[in-house]
Amino acid sequence: MSVLRSLSRLLTWLIPFGILVTLLVVWELWVQLADVPKWQLPAPSAIGKELVSSSSLLWDHTLVTLQEIVIGFMAALIAGLVLAGGIAYSRVLERSVYPIVIASQTVPIIAIAPLLLIWVGYGLTPKIIIVALICFYPIAVNTVDGLKATDPDMVNMLRTLGASRWQVFTKLQIPTALPFMFSGIKIGISVSVIAAVIGEWVGSSEGLGYLITYSQPLFLTARVFAAIFVLSVMGIGLFVLAVVAERMMMPWHFNEKRSNSMRQL
Amino acid sequence: MATETAVKPKIRIESIHKSYFIDGAQQEVLAGVDLVVNAGEFVSIVGPSGCGKSTLLNIIAGLDQPDSGSVELSSERLGELLKTAGERLGQTGYMQQKDLLLPWRSVLDNTILGLELKGLSKKQAREQALEYTEAFGLKGFEHHYPFALSGGMRQRAAFLRTMLMGQDVVLLDEPFGALDALTRIQMQEWLLQLWESLSKTIVLITHDVDEALLLSDRVYLMSARPGRATLVLDVDLPRPRHYDMVTTPDFSTLKAQLMEPLRAQTQTFKFQAIKSVGQAGS
Secondary structure, eight states, rough: OHHHHHHHHHHHHHHHHHHHHHHHHHHHHHHHHHHTTTOOOOOOHHHHHHHHHHHHHHHHHHHHHHHHHHHHHHHHHHHHHHHHHHHHOOHHHHTTTTHHHHHTTTGGGGGHHHHHHHHHHHSSSSHHHHHHHHHHHHHHHHHHHHOOOHHHHHHHHHHTTTTOOHHIIIIIIHHHHHHHHHHHHHHHHHHHHOOOOOHHHOOOOHHHHHHHHHTTTTOHHHHHHHHHHHHHHHHHHHHHHHHHHHHHHHHHHHHHHHHHHHHEE | GGGGGOOOOEEEEEEEEEEEEETTEEEEEEEEEEEEEEEOOOEEEEEETTSSSHHHHHHHHTTOOOOOEEEEEEEEETEEEOOOOHHHTTTEEEOSSOOOTTTTTTHHHHHHHHHHHHOOOOHHHHHHHTTTTTTTOOOTTTTTTTSSSSSHHHHOOOOOHHHTOOOOOOEEEEETTSSOOOHHHHHHHHHHHHEEEEEEEEEEESSHHHHHHHHHHEEEEHHHHHHHHEEEHHHHHOOOOOOOGGGGGHHHHHHHHHHHHHHHHEEEEEEEHHHHTTTTHH
């Protein structure tokens, strides 16, 4: 039983890994055999070499982009949670601010990036703002939904135990909202990398997005690929961090799911 | 035991009416219910589903207000009659059919919820709760999450949460309704022992006639919606009671007195309509 299970666990990792390796081999062979010029499409091996030879350059730009993402995301997280709490707690805020928050999503945030250059210049600040604006919405909206997803019977139970409005909020609404909040965080963190890169494209002198726009006209295609590779690794790493935080903060959630699926077996 | 104290109404309900707006129409749920529960009594309310039993408990607990009529809850602790819903809220122990345990709290931390809301420190509250985990059959499971527990244990944990509040009136809304038959019998016997040792006033809602007779001093029978108390039956079986009693002749006599009007209510199906099932097309 346990051997079978660990085998099937191994398989769930092996299969996507195998597909990935196969794709890379096909890519490599195709570039080699068809003699595709390096500036058009570099082979995976060439990208690997570029990653090594330009590692210090890539590292410097990675730090810049990472900084934009982390600061922007944290700002979005704090603002999103505070606003979500306010909207869920106060009718007035829900009626007045929430519709604006939802409507604001129709404004293409990417399109205001050039304006930010005018207002706050070329530094890190406009990129941080773009990351924050893009991450804010999924975090805020999911958390609002979570705070409102409380079981009315649970609320009544707490009221008969003598709970105040504030106690219902802290003891029931906030824990109920956690899984929703983490969904928002995971969506936010996935798009934060895109947001930072686009922010850098619009105008900057550092960061991986800048490195891409700078290398492309020079036909340093391998470097463009190397930068893209680093960006995806960064995105995956940040997502994993979010998942780890989720599991640490809600151990009951995952045990419950597991025991439910076990019961079905 | 309860009967030795002077008879003193703990809950007095006079002709309360309540209607709700359901499916676009005003529907009367309670149509003039009278109910008296004396201190230390165990009273059951039996009735078909949808007769407003839960609404009645919600009103006593202060979660809801009647449209008309009066409700009085006498509070020993406050030394006064609580007449408004706001005053009564938080002054009774109320337990529902669902255990409503918070999934993110351990069993122990679920049981101390009420004490915590009162402002006790977690440490103090846990110490208090730990004194009772054995009597409530939770020993060894204090630090488990609720999902790991059986239905009966979850219900007992919810029970302990209610009892730790120390209210002298306890309202139970079909607390064993979701349990399987054997666990339910176990829980009924356990509740009997608990009540006989605690001197609480209990109002139990159930649709299980055996359960009502076995546990109660008095049973109120409610009619289908709109609900009103159509029959009051004193249960003069000796105490302490035991589950074996359900097969005695005295018990059967009492049961017959309850079943007859109950069946008369629930059998008002339109048999004419049933006869024509499947014939509509022919």
